[in-house]
Amino acid sequence: MKKFVCLHGHFYQPPRENPWTGEVDEEPSAAPFHDWNERIAKECYEANVRAPLLNAKGEASGFVNNYELISFDIGPTLLSWLKRKSPVTYRAILEADKLSAAANGGHGNAIAQVYNHIILPLANKRDKLTQVLWGIADFEYHYGRKPEGMWLSEAAVDHESLKILADCGIRFTILAPHQAKRTRRVGFASRWKALHHESVDPRHSYRLWLEGGHQFHVFFYDAPISQSIAFQGLLHNGDQLVHRLMNAFSHHDHAPEQLVSSAVDGETFGHHHRFGEMAVAYGLKKIRDHRLAQLTNYAAFLDQNGSDWEADIHENSSWSCAHGIERWRSDCGCRMNHEEGWNQKWRAILREALDQLKESIDRLYEQKGGELLKDPWSARNDYIRVMLERGENTRRRFLSRNARRALKPEEELAVWSLLEAQKFGLFMYTSCGWFFDEISGIEPVQVMRFAYRALELMQPFSRTALEPGLVRILEKAKSNIPGMGTGKDVFEKFVKPAREVRVGV
Secondary structure, eight states: EEEEEEEEEOOOOOOOOOOOTTBBBGGGGGGTSHHHHHHHIIIIIHHHHEEEOOOSSSOOOEEEOOGGEEEEEOOHHHHHHHHHOHHHHHHHHHHHHHHHHTTTTTSSSEEEOOOOBBBBSSSHHHHHHHHHHHHHHEEEHHSSSSSEEOOOGGBOOOOHHHHHHTTTOOOOOEEEEGGGEEEESSEEEEEEEEEOTTTTTTSSEEEEEEEETEEEEEEOHHHHHHHHHHHHHHOOOOOHHHHHHHHTTTOOOOOSSSEEEEEEEEEGBTEEEEEEEEHHHHHHHHHHHHSEEOOOOEHHHHHHHHSEEEEEETTTBBBTTTTTGHHHHHHOOOOOOTTOOOOOOHHHHHHHHHHHHHHHHHHHHHHHHHBBBBHHOOOOOOOHHHHHSHHHHHHHHHHHHBBBBBOHHHHEEEHHHHHHHHHHHHHBBBTEEEEEETTTTTHHHHHHHHHHHHHHHGGGOOSSSSSHHHHHHHHHHHSTTTTTTBHHHHIIIGGGHHHHHHHHO
């Protein structure tokens, strides 16, 4: 039996920039740092490009770039922030991907991510496609190659989303074991086996057959190991990590190869667990140097070993909600803290408010955009190029591809306003807005800021005021904090003041 090991880190922060200034506002809860991006960058992203190896005296005897050893995805909006604010870390990550590709038959450790971390099963097909295409384009821009895999936000999955991934050239994704519905060995007359909670064997890759005959692949990570890494202190000792990984191989499975893999938030390595990056560096280097197993990534494993198993998934499931995808639209009970008397009924109301606004934004965009652009929705997909490189030449090329005709200056300005409104209309669905417990938290406030900016950009194209409808629904959402009031009060207190510093589109 050939043994393979793969640790995956999902590195992600929501877009935190003030939509009027393009810069991250001060976040006091991140003190002594200016904001949470800066704090986590220091504790995790930077730490993992230079993780120290300690000798018997506790002295650093060398350093490891963990991104060369692990599979990883980094949120596109986070990666763009790193490029601007932490360029040394950014370059080290890209270099690690190149080195890992050289070591793994051309398959780099990095995989793509849904652009701004929306819950795909809750989006319409058009928005799903844009999020996937933007994620792919962003990956190609930074890494200089096509992505083979894509991380789904919160591992939230449905068959339509997987079909879109496959249509766009993505070969695989990574899911939690409880998302596997049934499996069978590939072969004539092979029977499906229904699965109970987390009973799928995570040591194999699995094929999925999608509508239209598309073949896709899924890896299910080892849940007990991942839980131990994330929540049970397995990163306190590198030797314990090695022991746990190596003991996960089965001696009763006669397959010629087995893969032991875990998937956790990348922030686990150094931010959630201080010095966690050191345990990863020590443990994986020991596995590699002592040839206990072959370090790999998912694309390399798939290329080298293929798949002898087939699987189907639970529709509308995720890795972080026991109720499927309800955490992002209802008071399902999933939350961070269990404060007495608190509830999350505001989640449904926030989504209702944004859905109503999005419907108006999209209708107006299609009407006005249709007058100026050949295909407004194709143009939105193409807008990622302008988002990545905002120079005048990029804009000129965009208009030459997408404009119906030569546009007047005021019409060009209208195009940029319409497209920026679409961008923020997608940003307002960033998953963190619903993940936590309280509507006045920085994450729900941020998605409301995106909504307000989108509203503001679209208002010139609407005959009726858009803000009253948004606020009317938000007023139904009750804060859990005494004196905080409703979603309307949160909007007035924390969202509107963010637009005091104005910049052009």
